[in-house]
Amino acid sequence: MARMNLRYVVAAVLGLAAAQAGAQDAARPDTSNWTCESCPFFEGYDSEATAGAIYADGANASFGRHTGIDDEKTYVDAAASGQWRSEAGLNASYSFEDLGLDSRSGRAAFGREGLFDVELRYEGLPYRRYDATVTPFRGFESLTLPGGWVRGGTTRAMTALSGSLLDRDVGTERKTVGLSAQWTPGTQWSVFASYDRQEKDGTGIVHGAFLVSAIELPEPIEYVTDTFEVGTQWASERATARLAYSGSFFRNLNVALNFQNPYSSPFPTAANGRLALAPDNDAQQVGLSGNFRFGLANAVLSYSASVGQLTQDDALLPVSTASNAATPRATLDGKVDVAHYGLALSLQPIQGLSLRGTVRYDERDDTTAPLSVAYIITDTVAGGTDVGPRYDYERTRIDGLADYAPFRWLRVGVGARHDTIERRFAEVGETVEQGSYLRLRLTPFGNFAFTVKGGQLHRDADDFDLAARTYDDNPFLRRYNLANRDRDFLDALASWTVADAVTISLNAQVTDDAYRRSPIGLTDGNTRTIGGNVSWAVSEALTLYADAGYQRQKSKQLGQARPAGAFWEARNEDDFRNGGLGARWKLNDRWSFTTDLLYAESQGDVLLLTGGVPEAYPQLRTRLGSARVGVDFAYSEALSFGARYLYESLDEDDWARDFVTPNAVLNLLSLGAPSDSHDVSLLTFTFTYRFGTVKATADAGE
Amino acid sequence: MSTALRRTAALVAALLFSALPFAGHVAEAKDGAAPAATPPAASAKPAAYSRKGADTCIACHDDKVSLAVFRTPHGAPKDPRSPFGAGQLQCEACHGPGDAHARHKGKGRPDVIEFGRGANTPVSVQNAQCLTCHNGTANHWAASAHAGSEVSCADCHDSHAAHDPMKRASTQNETCTSCHKVQHTQGLMPFRHPLEEARMACTSCHAPHGSNAPAQLIRATTTETCTTCHAELRGPFAWEHQPVAEDCGNCHNPHGSTNPGMLKARGPFLCQQCHQASGHPSISFGPNNLPGRAGQQQAYVVAGNCLNCHTQVHGSNHPSGSKLMR
Structure with missing residues (x-):
């Protein structure tokens, strides 16, 4: 009966929607004589090419982390872009940037308007982590110590260390090549497919340990990820549907990292260690999403559903390099089923009132048979038997918002949410978070807007299942992601544009968390953020701006040394502030200037109270300052020159890195990675040449 | 379905559907x-x-x-x-x-x-x-x-x-942070994704036109979104870490942090917010453990701190990796 009623409702709604769509068609004018003779349709081609040089003085890894400008030398600066279109609607375009750097990227596209598009793309992403790291290990996936190595009980006793150290930079190069195509056989249907191959090579940092004697090791990274997506979409003004398959296939060319033991104790017979590296894995999903736009109350119902599976069947390594103990099974044969369903409805039933509600369900169902292993500690000592828990969950989220504008200058919104997570094998079976908030938006005059949103969230957790604890944790410990929590939050944003020339905005955000039933663990956390910016269009030629921001994050946690030791408390406070000034000045049609100043500083304080006795860690600190100036000169419509100068300084104090030379710590053979620091001058000269058969019409709009 | 869940569902449904009778006045x-x-x-x-x-x-x-x-x-x-x-x-x-x-x-x-x-x-x-x-x-x-x-x-x-402007990473990020001021501030922090260098865009993770995921993410969950790029962390592993399998945001601040790895707090303290088993995990390691000072337990504090040994914090596929050390 209910199903019949639902059918009638759906039929009625669709009928109404169709009728309204018909009404719209009837109102359309006859456009057969709209020839648009004055329309400057784009035909022909135009291009621009930029070439120049970048001289980097003082550059290192911390400066060129993501650009690749990490050496004191001259780099080529080259870029090009262009587009072509025929009268018949065939078109092509290309864009290449940073061709002289490892962060180069580019795309080239070809297509026919309204019928198909094909795009080929490339993107490089360097990650320069450290360029002053050293290690006594040789090799890539199998690390050996040099001949004459003297094993020691501590790093100080490794007497051959200083003479064995080799430079080994830490960082990766990520290169992605992609091809995508879209075919549009009609005005409403399209079919799309894309393929990306991402290769990531280089050296990371991983740690090997023989119980409490640790080693920072260079980790071999040779990853290849192939990603496919193929699907079809149908879209009209009233409804859409998108069906797609996506697959991501990760391959690691190194399954394990073998390394010799540089320590002679506590396990003198352990000659080698072995780490498992990230295993190959596949992730595949099929998803359907779309919406229905009803003619009734501006109602829009959107939906999404996807199901997928994660699999991993890499061959398991032996339990030890030294033991003949059998591997429990050949592979993990890991399988995780995922499913996601969502519905969202929005309505505007009366003028000024809008209602929105969403329901989401996510499931992670790990069907992998738990691995039971008689494991070996440090490749030497039998450690007992462990069974790996498989973590999965079901999550249901419901939220809604009613928003009403009683006056033109006021909107009032009330929202609520409910979030339930049911877990398997975790110490807490279910957490339920629910809360509500109030939102006000005021636009009392001109271009002034003030929005404030505040509310509370309460998370209630089931009782802790002590039997599910791992590693004999303190029974009074509550892990913060599974604990009861009260959250108060407030967000405010004001913006004002005066006389179309000056725009001022101010923002503030406050979040307070209290873990009210956590005797041990994280008990409090709060964040305060404020910021503001001003931009002033002094004239059509000159714009000035300034901005500033500040964020403070504090947390408090409690602990107890066990067994039967002292209680302790740690207070963490991280502060960050930034400020900037800048100007853009277009002196005339030939000359334009830019300048920017930036300052950003962070401080981190950790105060430890053990048995009431305070101990403060040295302050963590970073200070970044930069100044940029740039000038552009248009010699002609076709040729222009640019010059840029950047000075940037970064200084960092980090007790976790400073003075941690390879043998500074008795039980850690480190890579000696330093804190970030640089003092760089970057000078860039470029010239740009524009050419083509089309006179530009778009300059002012770009 | 719990009572609280039913009540909230009923409240949201009532809010939405009670408005339909007014539709004629739209x-x-x-x-x-x-x-x-x-x-x-x-x-x-x-x-x-x-x-x-x-x-x-x-x-x-x-x-x-x-x-x-x-x-x-x-x-x-x-x-x-x-x-x-x-x-x-x-x-x-x-x-x-x-x-x-x-x-x-x-x-x-x-x-x-x-x-x-x-x-x-x-x-x-x-x-x-x-x-x-x-x-x-x-x-x-x-x-x-x-x-x-x-x-x-x-x-x-x-x-x-x-x-x-939304088609280029640099101008897109500027556009988004003109309203999302907190993210603008976090994006200048020392440990962050490469948005400032325009090597990523906000749309690398978020769907600004809406999605059925939290925070308008491009994938249904935070973890699925993160592992579109960080596929090596996807697993499933022989030994998993519960908060990792559930939500990367349990430990990381993806918009930027003052802590290495975009972590929410410094190690070893972040780890000790959840792990205090008998022995070294429960000990308060003070600054005396820093190099050059009197303490002798420095590996618990400096460099990777807890990760100096428990390096496979995202999951281990080693048969002997139950402590996430292999």
């Missing part, structure tokens, strides 16, 4: 062609389209900004979906019927639909115009946070510009 912003084009006007007579289409408009609007539309897909005459495609309404496809606007001179000239911040046209009307064609790229727009905050399409996009 002043439709979009439905019906002519009224949609002249929202501020209270005229009972439907507005009329111009007689010659864009030729009428360009007679006055012949500036570079206006004409730049012909360098965009909106000005593509061979695409039947384009406003300038065969039989389409040209300028009036987006700006609405313009006959009255073109005929009247001086004071009292009726507006056409305007776009962008400061425009006279209500945001809902602006967006409805865009969604007429772009419904397919914004499946989840209507219930999105942006729609709920009265963000107009033109707040971010420039439909006349040859290069839409």
Whole structure:
């Protein structure tokens, strides 16, 4: 009966929607004589090419982390872009940037308007982590110590260390090549497919340990990820549907990292260690999403559903390099089923009132048979038997918002949410978070807007299942992601544009968390953020701006040394502030200037109270300052020159890195990675040449 | 289903569906062609389209900004979906019927639909115009946070510009952080994703047109979103770490942090917020454990701290990796 009623409702709604769509068609004018003779349709081609040089003085890894400008030398600066279109609607375009750097990227596209598009793309992403790291290990996936190595009980006793150290930079190069195509056989249907191959090579940092004697090791990274997506979409003004398959296939060319033991104790017979590296894995999903736009109350119902599976069947390594103990099974044969369903409805039933509600369900169902292993500690000592828990969950989220504008200058919104997570094998079976908030938006005059949103969230957790604890944790410990929590939050944003020339905005955000039933663990956390910016269009030629921001994050946690030791408390406070000034000045049609100043500083304080006795860690600190100036000169419509100068300084104090030379710590053979620091001058000269058969019409709009 | 869940579901459903009876009183912003084009006007007579289409408009609007539309897909005459495609309404496809606007001179000239911040046209009307064609790229727009905050399409996009600011990472990130100020501040922190260098865009993770995921993520969960790039952390592993399998955001601040690895707090303290087994995990390691000081347990504090030994914190596939050390 209910199903019949639902059918009638759906039929009625669709009928109404169709009728309204018909009404719209009837109102359309006859456009057969709209020839648009004055329309400057784009035909022909135009291009621009930029070439120049970048001289980097003082550059290192911390400066060129993501650009690749990490050496004191001259780099080529080259870029090009262009587009072509025929009268018949065939078109092509290309864009290449940073061709002289490892962060180069580019795309080239070809297509026919309204019928198909094909795009080929490339993107490089360097990650320069450290360029002053050293290690006594040789090799890539199998690390050996040099001949004459003297094993020691501590790093100080490794007497051959200083003479064995080799430079080994830490960082990766990520290169992605992609091809995508879209075919549009009609005005409403399209079919799309894309393929990306991402290769990531280089050296990371991983740690090997023989119980409490640790080693920072260079980790071999040779990853290849192939990603496919193929699907079809149908879209009209009233409804859409998108069906797609996506697959991501990760391959690691190194399954394990073998390394010799540089320590002679506590396990003198352990000659080698072995780490498992990230295993190959596949992730595949099929998803359907779309919406229905009803003619009734501006109602829009959107939906999404996807199901997928994660699999991993890499061959398991032996339990030890030294033991003949059998591997429990050949592979993990890991399988995780995922499913996601969502519905969202929005309505505007009366003028000024809008209602929105969403329901989401996510499931992670790990069907992998738990691995039971008689494991070996440090490749030497039998450690007992462990069974790996498989973590999965079901999550249901419901939220809604009613928003009403009683006056033109006021909107009032009330929202609520409910979030339930049911877990398997975790110490807490279910957490339920629910809360509500109030939102006000005021636009009392001109271009002034003030929005404030505040509310509370309460998370209630089931009782802790002590039997599910791992590693004999303190029974009074509550892990913060599974604990009861009260959250108060407030967000405010004001913006004002005066006389179309000056725009001022101010923002503030406050979040307070209290873990009210956590005797041990994280008990409090709060964040305060404020910021503001001003931009002033002094004239059509000159714009000035300034901005500033500040964020403070504090947390408090409690602990107890066990067994039967002292209680302790740690207070963490991280502060960050930034400020900037800048100007853009277009002196005339030939000359334009830019300048920017930036300052950003962070401080981190950790105060430890053990048995009431305070101990403060040295302050963590970073200070970044930069100044940029740039000038552009248009010699002609076709040729222009640019010059840029950047000075940037970064200084960092980090007790976790400073003075941690390879043998500074008795039980850690480190890579000696330093804190970030640089003092760089970057000078860039470029010239740009524009050419083509089309006179530009778009300059002012770009 | 718990009682609390049922109550909340009932509340949300009641909020939404109790409004339907009022639907007859709706002043439709979009439905019906002519009224949609002249929202501020209270005229009972439907507005009329111009007689010659864009030729009428360009007679006055012949500036570079206006004409730049012909360098965009909106000005593509061979695409039947384009406003300038065969039989389409040209300028009036987006700006609405313009006959009255073109005929009247001086004071009292009726507006056409305007776009962008400061425009006279209500945001809902602006967006409805865009969604007429772009419904397919914004499946989840209507219930999105942006729609709920009265963000107009033109707040971010420039439909006349040859290069839409949202198509380039650098200008996209600037556009997003002009409202998302907290993320702007976090994006300047010492440990962050490479957005400042324009090697990532906000849309690398977020779907600004809406999605059925939290925070309008591009994938259904935070973890699925993160592992689109960090596929090596996807698993499943022989030994898993519960918060990793559930949500990367349990430990990381993806918009930026003052702590290495974009962690929410420094190690070993972050780890000790959840792990205090008997022995070393439960000990308070003070600054005396730093190099050069009296303590002897430095490996618990410096470099990778807990990760110096428990290096496989995202999961281990080693048979002997139950402590995430292998």
